[in-house]
Amino acid sequence: MPSIVVDMTAANMNLVTEKRNAKVKPSLIMVDNVDALADSQLVFQDLFTTDASIVAATGVAVAGGAQAVNRLRINVSIDACVSLRDELKDVKFLGGARVDRTVLGVPTLDAGCHVTLGYDLE
Amino acid sequence: MLELKPQPLATVSPPIPKLLQEGYYVRFTDQWPLTLPHVKGKTFQIEKTNQVPYDITRIIPGGNYCDVDMSNATGGENIYPENTKTLYETILGFKPGNYLVHFYIPAGEYVHRLEQAGMVPNVASATLRYLGARKPEDSPYDDKRIFTYSVKDLEPLLLRVLVDNGVAFEKIVLGLVVNKCYLKQITPTAERLARAKKIDYYTELRW
Numbered sequence: 001m002p003s004i005v006v007d008m009t010a011a012n013m014n015l016v017t018e019k020r021n022a023k024v025k026p027s028l029i030m031v032d033n034v035d036a037l038a039d040s041q042l043v044f045q046d047l048f049t050t051d052a053s054i055v056a057a058t059g060v061a062v063a064g065g066a067q068a069v070n071r072l073r074i075n076v077s078i079d080a081c082v083s084l085r086d087e088l089k090d091v092k093f094l095g096g097a098r099v100d101r102t103v104l105g106v107p108t109l110d111a112g113c114h115v116t117l118g119y120d121l122e
Numbered sequence: 123m124l125e126l127k128p129q130p131l132a133t134v135s136p137p138i139p140k141l142l143q144e145g146y147y148v149r150f151t152d153q154w155p156l157t158l159p160h161v162k163g164k165t166f167q168i169e170k171t172n173q174v175p176y177d178i179t180r181i182i183p184g185g186n187y188c189d190v191d192m193s194n195a196t197g198g199e200n201i202y203p204e205n206t207k208t209l210y211e212t213i214l215g216f217k218p219g220n221y222l223v224h225f226y227i228p229a230g231e232y233v234h235r236l237e238q239a240g241m242v243p244n245v246a247s248a249t250l251r252y253l254g255a256r257k258p259e260d261s262p263y264d265d266k267r268i269f270t271y272s273v274k275d276l277e278p279l280l281l282r283v284l285v286d287n288g289v290a291f292e293k294i295v296l297g298l299v300v301n302k303c304y305l306k307q308i309t310p311t312a313e314r315l316a317r318a319k320k321i322d323y324y325t326e327l328r329w
Contacts, residue, residue: 021177021295022217050291053186056245056284062186069290094181094293122217 001027003118006099008040011107015097015117018048024093028118030083033076035112038103042115044072048095067095076113123271123324124225124233124279126260141301142211144168147318148303149310154323160206161273165318166305168209176201178296184220184289187245189229190296192270193278201300202272209273209303209321215266217295222255222284227324228277235328245284255284263297271321 154162191198225233234254244250261267
């Protein structure tokens, strides 16, 4: 099980790039907001590109395109450290994983906010 | 030329190899067409084999489908032999997901249908989408149970992959192992014919 730690030195930080023949199954998410300057709202996004397909009901062709799907949202107070394990059992990323940080709805970087992701490829 | 091998009722020891091996015999029935003279009605011994794994992946929205052409045609996945002395035994398994797979050979002709009129696979139907469809649990990625057999110039085998309703998107991973078999034609004897694996033409799967 690999893991990665990122400091939120940008409002959006990539965690895992897509492995084409596998899904990313997170087993641990830890957010350390003790050193941060404000409460953090974090959204974990699934980034992938769809292939061309056809709508089964209508027969209409659909072109492929880039997608960003929210998979998990969490608020972490200043001075708090939060970890998730069991809550992640139904969360999967089809493509790559990215974490977006906002403060009061505004994208905000803060190197004092540390995000750890442990995951399996399945 | 297309088989789903069920889970065994019992195991034997020593175990029987899953794939065709060197020295095995294969026999193509007389139903193979004149357009495939290199195999029609012939019996072969396998001189050598080589197993080549490969994964095919798609991500599509729920309620949509895409066709995966296994042949070497333009836009195909190029999983057919180019040599008339080669047989590809391809085993196929699926990674878990909310999707169904229908088989067509050639395009537009279902492999799995029932005899009553209208009982044919139809991805546009809320009920007939499940007719003849294989699910990931039927042939798991790590225990592949769907076997296909292809030779040079065989008509394209199409996999129609439907992501069922209930998810916004799904990643489909088709895991293949292509068992390349180099064939040597032999004179059939009763003993060899009895031991040979019979490879039907796809028309024999429909009656």
